[in-house]
Amino acid sequence: LKTCLGSHEKCPKSMVNFKPTRLLKIKRFQLDGTLCVQLYQTYGQEVAPYAALSYCWGGNQPIKMTSENICQHLTRLNYTKMPATIRDAITITWRLGIR
Numbered sequence: 001l002k003t004c005l006g007s008h009e010k011c012p013k014s015m016v017n018f019k020p021t022r023l024l025k026i027k028r029f030q031l032d033g034t035l036c037v038q039l040y041q042t043y044g045q046e047v048a049p050y051a052a053l054s055y056c057w058g059g060n061q062p063i064k065m066t067s068e069n070i071c072q073h074l075t076r077l078n079y080t081k082m083p084a085t086i087r088d089a090i091t092i093t094w095r096l097g098i099r
Contacts (some may be wrong), residue, residue, distance in 0.1 A: 019045070019046070023040045037077045041074070051089075053089045
């Protein structure tokens with residue numbers, strides 16, 4: 001990934017002017033080592049490198065952000081209730097060193 005971003009001319013570079021308003025922050029619990037995911041609001045500030053997943057949600061989803069639960073999501077999202085594709089993407093992102 002570092003080689004691609006640093007020296008491959010044909011690989012797209014990040015959009016410098018684009019700043020997402022929300023990201024998922026990935027941490028690891030100290031006690032059992034499981035991943036912890038929480039919503040992070042950037043408020044237009046500079047952000048660390050991040051990964052994006054293009055994903056078609058389709059149908060009813062077990063986790064949805066609403067005005068009623070956004071504060072809870074800022075604390076923690078239930079990783080185990082996420083679809084397998086999302087959990088896999090989070091795990092790969094963690095292994096790539098992107099938080």
